[in-house]
Amino acid sequence: MFWPKIFIVAANMNMNVILSVHFLCFFLLTTSFIKTYGINVGANESDRIVDLPGVPSSPSVSHFSGYITVNEDHGRALFYWFFEAQSEPSKKPLLLWLNGGPGCSSVGYGAAIEIGPLLVNKNGEGLNFNPYSWNQEANLLFVESPVGVGFSYTNTSSDLTILEDNFVAEDAYNFLVNWLQRFPQFKSRGFFISGESYGGHYIPQLAELIFDRNKDKNKYPFINLKGFIVGNPETEDYYDYKGLLEYAWSHAVISDQQYDKAKQVCDFKQFQWSNECNKAMNEVFQDYSEIDIYNIYAPKCRLNSTSAIASEGLEQLTKGRNDYRMKRKRIFGGYDPCYSTYAEKYFNRIDVQSSFHVNTERGNTNITWEVCNNSILQTYNFSVFSILPIYTKLIKGGLKIWIYSGDADGRVPVIGTRYCVEALGLPLKSSWRSWYLDNQVGGRIVEYEGLTYVTVRGAGHLVPLNKPKEALSLIHSFLAGDRLPTRR
Template identity: 50%
Template sequence: MATFLWVVVFLAMAVTLEGMRSAGGEADLVRGLPGEPPAVGFRHYAGYVGVGRKEGKSLFYWFFEAEQEPEEKPLVLWLNGGPGCSSVAYGAAQELGPFLVRSNGPNLTLNAYSWNKVANLLFLEAPVGVGFSYTNRSLDLKELGDRITAEDSYSFLQNWFRKFPRFKSHDFFIAGESYAGHYVPQLAESIFEGNKEATKGTYINLKGFMIGNAVLNDETDQLGMVEYAWSHAIISDELYSAVRKECDSFKEEEEGGKPSKACSPAVKAFLQAYDDIDIYSIYTPICLSSLSSSRRSSKLRAAPHLFSQHEQWHGIRSMPAGYDPCTEDYVKKYFNREDVQRALHANLTHLTYAYSPCSEIIHKWNDSPSSVLPVLKKLMNAGIHIWVYSGDTDGRVPVTSTRYSINAMKLHAKEKRKRKGWGGWRPWYYKEQVAGWVVEYEKGLTFATVRGAGHQVPVFAPDRSLSLFSHFLGGRSLPSSRFSQLN
C-alpha cells in the first residue's frame, strides 16, 4: 500500500510540474493587443525570461506560432543587430512578423508575407538594455559585448524551452541581419559547444542559420563599403582614390599599413557623402519629419575601425525605414503606449526610460572581434546549414563587402561553370522574374543576393524574402528557372 501511495504522489507531482511548465507559457499568451487584426488564426506570446547566473537580468521576447500546424513547423529565432537595436521593433514590427506597424493610427497591418507562414517565429530583445529587456544591476550595462550577448541569449533559450517544452524537439534555426552577423554565428557556436555535453533536457536541435547584409569581417566590410559608394556614384574618383591610398586597411604591406595624416579628412568626406540619403537604402527617400533628430542620434553602432573613430559616423541614420521612411517613428510611439505594454506583459518594472527601437542607455561595447569568418568555417565543417544573403541597394553592409568576405574564406563553388554564369554564379527567380543571384559552395554555405532590396531585405522585398527563407528552411536550392513551380 505504501508503495502504491508513493507512486500516486510521484505521478501527481509530475503532472503538477508539467502543468506549471505549460502554465508558464500560457501565462504569456497575448490577448487584446491594441490594433490587432480581427480573426487571427494563430496564437502569440510575449513576456520575460530570466537569464544568467546572477539575479536581476530578464530578456523580453515575442513569439508567434506558425499560421498552420505549428506542431509540425520548425522554430526560428530572429535577431537584429546594432549592437543595441531591438528585434521586436524591427524584425517583428517592421519586417517579417505577422503584425506590422505601418502608420500613426491604432491599427496593425497583417503581413501577407510573414515568416510565420512557414515557421514558428521567436523574436528576442538582447542584450539587457535593449527594448524592454532589463537588468537590476546598472553595472551590467557597462559590461556588454559580443561574449555576454551570446551567453545570455543561450541562457534565454535554455529557459525559454523550459517554458515552452512542446517546441523542444523541433528543428531549430537562427536568422538575423546587420550586426547579427556577429550575434547569430556566435550564438550558434554556443549551442554547438553546449550540445556536446547536453542532456536530453538541455540539447537544442540546431540545424542551421541565415544572416542578411551581415557584418562579418572588418577589413573586407570596409573595402566593400568604399568600393560600393564609388561604383554607385556616391563618391568621386578623387575621394575614392584618396581613401584607398591614405588609409591603413587599403595600403600595401610594404607601406607599413599605417594611415597617413590625409586619411582622416578623406574618411570624413566619405561619411559626409551620405548626409542627404539613407545609407541603408540608397534609392529610397528619407523621413523628413525626423531628419534632425535621427542625424544627431547618439545610438551605438558598430563600424569597421577605419570609420568608427570618426564622429561623423555616429550621425548616420541608425536603421533603414522601408517604403514609408517614417515607420521607425510609428513603432516607437506604438510600443510606448501603456495599453500595448500591458497586452505584451512588458515593462513590468516600470523602466525609467522610454522604449526606443535602438537602445539609448547602452553607451559602451566591450568586445567585438574583427572577424567571425573563423566561426563560420568551424560551423560549416560541423555540418551546420548556413545561408548568407544581401540586399543589393544597401550601402552600409553592401553586397561588395559580403562578396569580399566570402571570397576571403577561399571556398569552392559546387559547380565551376554553368550555362548562365561562371563559378556557380547564377540568377534565381520568383514569379518568373530574376529575384537576385546565388552561388552554392561546398561544405554547405549558400550566398544569395536580393535584387533591389536595402539593408532590411524583408521590408523592401517581402515576397522574395519569404521565398528565400522557405527554401533555406527546406534545404532546397533557389529556383534556377524562370518558370519553376517552386517559387
C-alpha cells in the same frame, strides 16, 4: 500497468471513493509525466497576448510576450515576442530572429516592420496583418538583445558599460535555455537562427556557443540547432569597410578624388583607424547623409522623429567621435527613421505595454521604448574583428548556413559580403546564376560546399521590408530545402 487493479478494487467502493482513487491515479501519472519529460504544464500561458490594441480581427494570431531572466545575480532579463506558426505549429521549426545595431530592437525591426505577422502601420496607431510573414514557415521568436535594448533590462547598471560580443552571446544562450523551459514543446524541435546587420556577429557567435555546449550533454541542455541565415551581415571589418568604400564609389555616391584619398590613407585591416582615415571616411558618410545609406535608391525619409537615433544617426558619425573606445566610425545597422517613428509611437502606448506584460514585470509605470538605444552603440566594446573563423568551424561541423544581401544597401554592401564569402576558400558547388520569382529576376545565387550565398535584387539593408515576397521565398527555400527557382 496498475490502472486495472485499482479499478477492480474501486468497483466495490462507493462513488466518492472511486472518484478519489481516479483523481489520485491521474495525479500520479501526470506528475510522473512532468518529471520524466520536463514539461511545465501551462507555464507559458501567463505570457499569452490576448488584448493587444490595434490587432486586425482576422486572421487570428497566437502570440506570447514577456521576460526571461538570463542572470539572476545581476537582475538581467531579456524581453521576447513569440508567434506560433500560422499552420501546423507542432510540426514547424523554431526560428529565432536577432537584429543588430548594436542597440537596435528585434521587436521594433524584425517583428514589427519586417517578418512578423503583425506590422505597425504608417501612423503608428495600430497593426496590419503581414501576408508575407515568416511564421508561414516557422514558429517565430524575437528577442530584444542585449540588455538595455527595448524593454530588456538589467538591475546592475555597470552591465551596460561592459557589453561586447561574448557577453551578448552568453545572455542569448541563457535566454534560449530558459525560454525552452517555459515552452518545452520546442525542446526537440529543429532550431534555426536568423537576423541581419550586426546580427552577423550575434548569430554565428550564438550558434558557435550552442554547437560547443551541445557536445557536453551532461553539463548543458541540448538545443537542436540545425543552422542559421544572416542578411547583409557585418562579418569582417576589413572586407566590410573595403566593400563599403568601393560600393560608394561604384554607385556614384562619392567622387574619384574621395575614393582615391580614402584608399590611400585607410588601412581597414587595422582595428583602429588613423585620424586621416577617419577624416576621409567622414567625407564618405557625409555624402551618404544626403540619401538613404540603407537603400540608396529609396526616397529619403522626411518625417521629423522624436527618436534621438533618427536625429543623430549619420550626424553622430560625422562629428568625429574619436575617443579611446572607438577609433573607427560606427553607424547603426538596420536603422530606418520613418519606421522608427511609427514603431516608437505604438510601443510607447501604455495599453500596448500592458498587453505585452511589460508593466507586470517592471511595475505599473510607462517604460520609454526606443527602436535603437544610441548609448549602447557609443559604449559597446567592439572586440571581434572577424567572424570568418567561426564560419569555417561551423561549416565543418555540418550546420546549414546561408547568407543573403540586398544589393541596394550601402551600409553593409554586397561587395564586402562577397569578399567575405570568397575569403572562406570553399569549393564551388554551383556557379553564380539568377533566381526567379513571378517570372522576374529575384536576385543571384551561388552555392559552395557548406554555404549558400543569395542576393535580392533591389532590396536594401532590411530585405524583408523592401522585398517581402522575395524574402518569404528565400526563407522557405532555406528551411524546407526547396531550391530557389533558377528558371523563369
